[in-house]
Amino acid sequence: MTWHRAIVSERCGNVGGGRLRASSIEVLRILAMLLVLTCHFTIHMGWMPKTLGWKRAAAYTLVQSGQIGVSLFFIITGWFMAAKTFSPVRVFKAWSKVVIYSVVVLLGTTALWLVSHPAYLKDVFSLRHLAFTLRRTLLPILFNEYWFMTAYIVLLIVAPLLNILCNQVSRRTLSVLAMSLTAVSGLPLLGITAIPFDNVVYGICGYIVGAYLRLYNDSLKVFTFGRTVGFILGFVVFSTVFSYLAMHQSSPQLRELLGWSGQLHAGVRPLQILAATSMFACVANHTGRVPFSNRWINTIASGAFGVYLLHEHYLGWRILWTAVGSIVPEPEGVLFKALAGSVLIVAIYVTLTLLSLVIDRFLVTPLQRAIISGVLRTRLGKTVKMRP
Numbered sequence: 001m002t003w004h005r006a007i008v009s010e011r012c013g014n015v016g017g018g019r020l021r022a023s024s025i026e027v028l029r030i031l032a033m034l035l036v037l038t039c040h041f042t043i044h045m046g047w048m049p050k051t052l053g054w055k056r057a058a059a060y061t062l063v064q065s066g067q068i069g070v071s072l073f074f075i076i077t078g079w080f081m082a083a084k085t086f087s088p089v090r091v092f093k094a095w096s097k098v099v100i101y102s103v104v105v106l107l108g109t110t111a112l113w114l115v116s117h118p119a120y121l122k123d124v125f126s127l128r129h130l131a132f133t134l135r136r137t138l139l140p141i142l143f144n145e146y147w148f149m150t151a152y153i154v155l156l157i158v159a160p161l162l163n164i165l166c167n168q169v170s171r172r173t174l175s176v177l178a179m180s181l182t183a184v185s186g187l188p189l190l191g192i193t194a195i196p197f198d199n200v201v202y203g204i205c206g207y208i209v210g211a212y213l214r215l216y217n218d219s220l221k222v223f224t225f226g227r228t229v230g231f232i233l234g235f236v237v238f239s240t241v242f243s244y245l246a247m248h249q250s251s252p253q254l255r256e257l258l259g260w261s262g263q264l265h266a267g268v269r270p271l272q273i274l275a276a277t278s279m280f281a282c283v284a285n286h287t288g289r290v291p292f293s294n295r296w297i298n299t300i301a302s303g304a305f306g307v308y309l310l311h312e313h314y315l316g317w318r319i320l321w322t323a324v325g326s327i328v329p330e331p332e333g334v335l336f337k338a339l340a341g342s343v344l345i346v347a348i349y350v351t352l353t354l355l356s357l358v359i360d361r362f363l364v365t366p367l368q369r370a371i372i373s374g375v376l377r378t379r380l381g382k383t384v385k386m387r388p
Contacts, residue, residue: 023294024287025076026301028280032069032076033304034349039066040311041345043265044321047330047337055334057244064239064267070148071276074206075213077155078162079284082211086160093368094156098140098149100364101309101356106137109315120322124315136314144199145314149305151203162204166211174212181205185269189242191258197269209277213284220288223281231278235271242268299357306356307349324348 042048042062049055113121124133136145144150155162166174182205185197213219246260255261310316324344331340 021293021298022287023292023297023301024283025079025280026298028072028076028283029301029304030297031279032072033307034345035069035072036066036308037311037345037349038341039063039069040317041321041341041348044317045325045330045341047341052247054240054244056247057240060243060247060264060267061236061239063265064243064272065235067267067269067272068235068276068279070202071206071273072280073148073152074155074203075210075276075280077152077203078207078210078212079214079280080210081156081159081207082163082166082214084159089372091153091156092372094149094153095141096368096371097305097360097364098146098153098309099138100367101306101359102137102140102145102313104359104363105310105313105316106134109319112319118322120318121315124318133314146309146312147199148308151199154200155203155207158204159207162207162211166208166215171216174208174215178205178208178212181208182270182273185273188263188266189258189260189268193259202269205273206276209273210280213277213281217284217288220281220285223278223285225282228275228278228282231271231275235268235275238271239267300353303353303356303360306360307352310352310356311348320348 039062042059048059109121110125112118113125123129136143140146141150141153169177181201184195185202185205187193187195188197242260243264246255246264248255311320328340328344331337
């Protein structure tokens with residue numbers, strides 16, 4: 001598809017409101033980002049129990065729940081992209097949004113450094129690391145600053161090939177492929193690293209799952225509410241047990257042999273993918289029967305990527321978690337930590353969502369429109385000149 005056709009197609013898809021966005025699936029976007037934020041909160045806030053045991057294992061389960069959120073994003077991408085053609089405008093919008101957010105965070109952090117010189121930014125702005133900092137923030141996709149967004153943009157590029165694959169192979173073959181990729185994701189837990197399961201393959205796995213559910217939507221009925229609850233509980237139990245065994249000192253040889261100590265953040269990947277698949281299918285099946293669209297839900301969900309780009313930035317996470325940690329002392333007791341953590345996560349999410357909506361409204365959208373309009377005028381001008 002040419003730039004001209006892609007731009008017109010992208011615009012026409014939004015004229016007059018277009019198709020309503022299913023708010024139930026948009027709720028899943030919000031939930032997915034909350035899980036990712038919970039993961040990063042648990043890692044960076046320093047509230048994790050210091051002693052090895054079941055409490056620390058449960059904390060690592062919260063960390064690993066972030067991968068359910070990531071899997072949900074990939075599955076949602078496959079669900080929607082399976083019915084779309086390739087659009088360079090879509091790729092450009094995703095890439096430019098990442099770059100704009102990265103530059104915004106860089107400028108804000110630079111201003112903070114010039115004004116107050118906080119100690120936690122000393123290394124990143126030192127002459128020794130300045131070139132590295134600029135490279136990561138000005139070229140975030142090329143240098144994998146946001147691993148998820150890099151994988152997401154690769155998915156947008158290879159989506160036509162994946163769609164051809166999904167439409168050409170039989171239903172059985174596609175289901176076997178999805179299950180095989182899900183199974184392969186668990187091989188590192190057995191100490192098998194010869195078959196890599198990197199971020200792009202992770203994205204492809206989720207994409208194929210989402211595409212399969214879209215193409216064969218009768219499979220949605222398999223994932224009932226009861227089974228979805230079972231998958232989630234199974235994830236919690238197995239992840240907690242795995243984390244406990246990975247930390248326990250009674251079998252260091254086994255942990256070393258299987259490399260479990262290095263898998264505490266990733267966790268049991270197949271269970272995460274299954275839980276995300278069941279959650280999405282259960283909601284999608286309900287959406288097909290009782291569709292609804294809510295403007296507020298859709299608006300909040302539209303800021304999900306912005307929340308990720310702000311809080312997971314190479315510089316942004318240093319500012320965010322240092323600021324929150326300095327304002328809120330660590331509570332005593334598991335119950336108070338859980339309550340305070342829940343309130344903080346929601347508050348951070350709301351704050352970052354509002355900030356991302358402002359950035360989108362006044363920076364991202366105007367810049368993207370100006371660039372796309374400029375390309376369109378250039379293309380049309382060349383077309384007119386070429387006519388006899």
